[in-house]
Structure formats: C-alpha cells, structure tokens
Amino acid sequence: MADLKAIYDAVIVGDAPKVKGLVQESVDAGVDPKAVLQKALIPAMAEVGRRMKAQEFYVPEVLIAARAMQWGLNILKPLLAGTGLEPAGRVAIGTVKSDLHDIGKNLVGMMLEGAGFEIIDLGTDVTPEKFVAAVKDKRANVIGMSALLTTTMPNMKKTIDALKEAGVREQVKVLVGGAPVTQRYADEIGADGYAPDASSAVDIAKSQLGI
Amino acid sequence: MDKSSEAEKMNRRERFAQAVNHEEPDRIPIDLGSTGGGMTVEAYQRLKEHLGLEGDQGTRITSLFVVDRYDERVLRALDVDFRHLSMRGPRTSKAVSYPDGSFQDEWGLLYRKAAYYMEMVNAPLREATLAEIEGYNWPDGSDPGRVEGLAAEARRLYEETDYVVCSQSVGSVFQQACRLRGMDQYLMEMIVDKPLAKRLIDLCAEVTLGFYENLLGAVGPYVQMVEIQDDLGTQIGPFISPALYRELVQPCHARLASLIKKKTGGRAKVFMHSDGSIFDLLPDIIDAGIDVINPTQPQPAKMEPERLKAAYGDRITFHAGLDQQHTIPFGSVEDVRAEVRSKIGLLAPGGGYIFSPCHNLQPDVPPQNIVAMYQAAHEFGTYPIR
Numbered sequence: 373m374a375d376l377k378a379i380y381d382a383v384i385v386g387d388a389p390k391v392k393g394l395v396q397e398s399v400d401a402g403v404d405p406k407a408v409l410q411k412a413l414i415p416a417m418a419e420v421g422r423r424m425k426a427q428e429f430y431v432p433e434v435l436i437a438a439r440a441m442q443w444g445l446n447i448l449k450p451l452l453a454g455t456g457l458e459p460a461g462r463v464a465i466g467t468v469k470s471d472l473h474d475i476g477k478n479l480v481g482m483m484l485e486g487a488g489f490e491i492i493d494l495g496t497d498v499t500p501e502k503f504v505a506a507v508k509d510k511r512a513n514v515i516g517m518s519a520l521l522t523t524t525m526p527n528m529k530k531t532i533d534a535l536k537e538a539g540v541r542e543q544v545k546v547l548v549g550g551a552p553v554t555q556r557y558a559d560e561i562g563a564d565g566y567a568p569d570a571s572s573a574v575d576i577a578k579s580q581l582g583i
Numbered sequence: 584m585d586k587s588s589e590a591e592k593m594n595r596r597e598r599f600a601q602a603v604n605h606e607e608p609d610r611i612p613i614d615l616g617s618t619g620g621g622m623t624v625e626a627y628q629r630l631k632e633h634l635g636l637e638g639d640q641g642t643r644i645t646s647l648f649v650v651d652r653y654d655e656r657v658l659r660a661l662d663v664d665f666r667h668l669s670m671r672g673p674r675t676s677k678a679v680s681y682p683d684g685s686f687q688d689e690w691g692l693l694y695r696k697a698a699y700y701m702e703m704v705n706a707p708l709r710e711a712t713l714a715e716i717e718g719y720n721w722p723d724g725s726d727p728g729r730v731e732g733l734a735a736e737a738r739r740l741y742e743e744t745d746y747v748v749c750s751q752s753v754g755s756v757f758q759q760a761c762r763l764r765g766m767d768q769y770l771m772e773m774i775v776d777k778p779l780a781k782r783l784i785d786l787c788a789e790v791t792l793g794f795y796e797n798l799l800g801a802v803g804p805y806v807q808m809v810e811i812q813d814d815l816g817t818q819i820g821p822f823i824s825p826a827l828y829r830e831l832v833q834p835c836h837a838r839l840a841s842l843i844k845k846k847t848g849g850r851a852k853v854f855m856h857s858d859g860s861i862f863d864l865l866p867d868i869i870d871a872g873i874d875v876i877n878p879t880q881p882q883p884a885k886m887e888p889e890r891l892k893a894a895y896g897d898r899i900t901f902h903a904g905l906d907q908q909h910t911i912p913f914g915s916v917e918d919v920r921a922e923v924r925s926k927i928g929l930l931a932p933g934g935g936y937i938f939s940p941c942h943n944l945q946p947d948v949p950p951q952n953i954v955a956m957y958q959a960a961h962e963f964g965t966y967p968i969r
Contacts, residue, residue: 386771427820430822430823431770431817431822431823432773432774432822432827433774433824435770435771436771436775472703475766475767475817476817476818478767522913522945522947523947551817551882552908554909569818
C-alpha cells in the first residue's frame with residue numbers, strides 16, 4: 373500500500389506529474405483502480421478540503437492539488453468505466469445567468485470531483501433552461517448554482533422556478549453559494565442547501581444525497 | 584446639508600488630515616466616488632431623479648458603466664468631502680470597440696456586457712511563453728493624453744475649494760496578472776512556475792508605475808490621497824497565503840506606495856482598494872506603505888469591524904465598511920440608518936475612519952437608501968460618537 377500513500381502525498385502537495393506517474397505505475401502493477409480512487413485520490417482531496425477550511429491552504433494550493441488529482445483521475449476513468457462503479461452523484465454546476473465570476477464555482481467543482489462526484493460543468497452565465505436540460509438530459513441529481521453579484525443572485529430563484537415548471541424539481545437537490553448568498557437567502561428561495569466554501573459544498577452535497 | 588452652519592465647520596482637508604492621523608475631527612470625513620466606492624449608472628440616474636436634479640452638469644461614465652465623474656450637485660446634496668480625479672484615455676489608443684458593444688482594452692483584455700458590468704472574457708497571455716510576455720504589446724503609461732486637463736482640474740480644486748483631492752486608481756498588479764494569464768492558471772503558477780509568475784507581476788507593476796509617474800507628474804502637488812487597487816480576498820480568506828503575498832505581490836505594492844509618496848512630496852496618503860477577506864494580509868499591506876484600506880466589507884470572514892479596529896485601528900484608516908451585500912440594497916431606510924450608526928460606532932472612535940459606500944452602489948440600491956446613508960453618516964458621524 374506504499375504506492376497509495378505516495379499518491380496521496382503527491383496530490384496534497386499538488387505534484388501533478390508525480391501523481392500521473394505513480395497512478396500509472398500502480399495500475400500497471402495490477403492495483404485495483406477503485407482502490408487508487410477510494411484510498412488515495414478521494415482521501416487526499418478530503419485532506420485538502422480540511423486544510424482549506426483551516427486556512428493552511430489558499431486557492432493556489434487547492435488548485436494545484438485538484439489538478440494533480442485530475443491527472444490521476446484521467447488515467448483511472450477509462451479503467452473504472454467498465455466496473456459499474458457509480459459516481460457519488462451527478463452535479464450540474466454553473467454560475468447563474470449574467471454572472472461570469474467562476475473561480476468559486478470551479479473550486480466547488482474540483483472539490484466535488486475529488487470526493488467522487490461526476491461533474492457536469494455548465495460554465496458561466498447559465499440560463500435556467502440549461503440547468504433544467506442538465507437534469508432532464510444528463511441525469512444530474514444535484515444542481516450547484518453560484519453568484520457573485522447581488523444583482524445576479526435572483527436568477528437562482530428563477531432557476532428553481534424553472535425546475536418546478538419543468539416538473540423536475542423533486543428529482544434534484546439544489547445547492548447555492550457565492551459571496552452575497554446566505555443560508556437565509558437559500559431558505560427563502562427554496563434551495564436545499566447552502567455552502568459558504570468549496571469544502572463545505574462537499575459535505576452538504578453528501579448529506580443531501582444521504583451519503 | 585446644512586448651509587447655515589458652514590462657517591463653523593472644520594476645513595474638509597483638516598478633517599481628513601486629523602482622521603487619517605488617528606485623531607477625532609469634528610465629524611468623520613464622508614466620501615463618494617473613490618475606487619470601488621462609487622455608483623453604477625442606474626443607481627446614479629435614479630438618485631438624480633430622486634433629488635429632483637434636472638439636466639446634467641459634468642457627469643462622466645466609464646466604459647464599465649460606473650460613474651467616473653459626478654454632477655457636482657449630487658456631491659453637494661450628499662455633502663461629500665472628497666473630489667476624485669480620474670485619468671483620461673491615451674491620445675493613441677490600442678483599445679478597440681466592436682459593433683456588438685464588446686471592446687478590447689489597451690492591455691488586450693476583451694470585455695462584454697454581463698448583467699450590470701462589463702466583464703472580461705479572455706486571457707490574452709494564457710498561452711504565452713516568458714519571452715512572449717516580455718515582448719507583449721504593453722500599454723504606454725506615459726502617453727500625454729492621459730493627463731490632458733488633469734493638472735488644471737486638480738489645481739482648481741486644490742486652490743479654490745477645501746475638498747480633499749484624490750486620484751482614482753489607474754491599475755492593479757496581482758489582479759492584472761490574473762486577468763492576463765487566466766486566474767486559475769496564474770494562481771497555480773505562483774507556486775509551480777515562480778520565475779514566470781514573478782516576471783509577469785513585475786511587468787504589470789512596471790507598466791502601472793508608468794501610469795502613476797504620468798498621473799502624479801500632473802496632479803502630484805495637489806492631491807491628498809492617491810488610490811491603488813488589487814482584489815486580494817475571497818469571501819472566506821485571501822486568495823493567496825500571506826507568505827506568497829510577501830514573496831510576489833507586496834514588493835509591487837510597496838513600489839507603488841513609494842512612488843506615490845515620492846511624487847507628492849510625502850504629503851499624500853496611499854489608499855488601497857481590495858475586496859474580500861484580507862484580514863490576514865493587513866499587517867503586510869500596512870508594511871507595504873498603505874495608509875487607508877477600502878472597503879473593509881463586513882461580510883467576508885474575519886472582517887468584522889470590531890476585529891479590524893482592535894487589531895489595526897491605530898495603524899491604518901478604514902474606508903467604507905457598510906454591509907452592502909444585504910442591508911444597503913435590500914433593507915428599509917430604518918435598516919440603513921441602523922447599519923450606518925452601528926458601523927460608525929465601531930469604526931469611528933479615535934479617528935482612522937472615512938465613510939463611503941463599500942462597493943459601487945448597484946442598480947438594486949434604492950435612491951432613498953442612498954440619501955438615508957449619507958444623512959445618517961452626517962448625523963451619527965459627529966464626534967464624540969454616541
């Protein structure tokens with residue numbers, strides 16, 4: 373299991389080439405790809421989340437760790453595809469209509485991916501219709517909406533309304549976040565959860581899905 | 584707001600000087616129109632209507648839909664102590680406007696309209712090598728068009744009024760490096776490719792220093808405060824660690840602050856605008872030579888006014904500090920008054936506080952709330968604070 377520990381450590385320090393090399397070596401040596409994912413990559417990102425919350429890690433450290441995790445994950449993905457391993461959930465994320473500020477949204481996506489979720493990144497300036505389509509066509513069971521501006525925040529409610537109108541509101545958990553967003557606002561617009569940071573977003577997504 | 588007591592009032596520049604020296608003047612200095620502390624066009628137009636002002640006297644709007652120069656009647660109605668100068672465009676501009684309303688600025692950043700702001704949609708140096716970054720078509724800060732008429736305007740304000748004359752920010756360094764390279768990529772390179780990260784931010788600083796050389800060559804003798812900006816905080820903490828700030832960003836801020844001091848004979852205070860939670864960077868920001876910090880938004884983590892005042896209240900002046908993510912846009916007039924009173928009570932005692940909106944007032948802020956904000960600032964900002 374020494375390899376897995378080395379992968380875990382390399383993810384935390386954000387050494388992407390090393391993670392890539394070690395993951396390749398492990399799978400070549402016959403280590404179960406599921407074990408690499410569940411015993412190295414996911415726990416490493418959980419530790420990154422913990423350090424982020426404790427302010428031991430700032431955005432650059434989290435970004436390089438997430439990138440390292442993704443390099444490893446890219447090797448595992450084709451191998452995991454045939455194993456019937458289901459993602460923890462399918463999360464469609466995006467910044468709401470008219471909002472282009474995406475660094476927070478990207479961090480949330482990376483942390484969720486690092487926790488074993490499948491991410492459907494809808495990008496920035498995402499209309500309510502696109503969120504609805506992600507539920508209908510791409511089987512998203514979680515929606516994550518982000519807004520930086522008080523003026524774009526109301527588009528979160530519009531998206532929830534659109535989900536209701538399309539008759540798919542009950543199929544998804546709706547999570548919201550972003551600088552001006554609060555738990556109170558999330559409650560007001562009928563969202564299922566609010567996360568103040570990317571690491572908490574993982575906890576909320578898991579608890580909403582009962583994981 | 585009350586003309587009858589004008590004669591008894593303190594000179595506005597003395598008021599400012601005392602406040603930034605951490606003494607209590609007659610009342611807190613009151614600002615509108617600083618970097619990041621102004622108004623969006625929509626909020627401004629509605630305020631003008633609300634104040635019953637007809638026509639227009641001298642309003643100028645930036646290409647980013649923020650008011651750049653105010654109708655003097657608005658500033659008088661709100662009894663604002665400050666007047667802000669802003670640099671003009673160059674005579675020979677590299678900027679390009681497109682028929683769909685989008686435009687490319689002279690740094691090569693492409694903007695398009697999103698909601699209420701023009702937002703950047705490209706990162707022109709994302710793929711560039713170090714050599715290509717060196718050879719990039721950087722803007723020329725020394726273009727004489729940038730300061731056309733500015734010295735005369737500054738001199739008139741300085742000699743004929745007692746307003747505190749300030750100059751708005753003309754650029755950022757950390758933020759600009761993030762924009763040019765792509766934020767995610769630049770943040771990673773600050774750790775994994777230090778030579779490139781350092782050279783890019785140093786080049787941004789050099790170009791920006793060129794802008795300030797030109798600006799202060801024109802207005803240096805007349806300004807009491809010069810503004811710089813760099814958004815360093817997210818809602819939960821600084822983007823980068825204090826160690827990384829000290830290593831790559833602080834030297835650039837220190838060079839800017841030192842140039843400002845030099846070109847104003849040491850008279851002007853250096854103002855820095857940075858959004859978000861920057862509590863952990865404040866000691867290093869102060870060490871870089873910054874005298875006034877804006878906007879000290881109360882919502883982000885560790886930015887509670889009590890904490891700021893207790894930790895650094897004797898070393899830096901706080902500018903703004905209102906809850907603009909909730910109370911100012913969405914509260915009632917009474918909520919706004921209570922918010923202003925509460926923040927003044929926490930930040931103003933002992934001086935070291937300047938009242939201002941803590942972000943450009945958004946289109947969702949009702950004009951009644953803006954008027955109430957300024958009335959309350961005058962009412963509750965008189966020393967001794969009660």
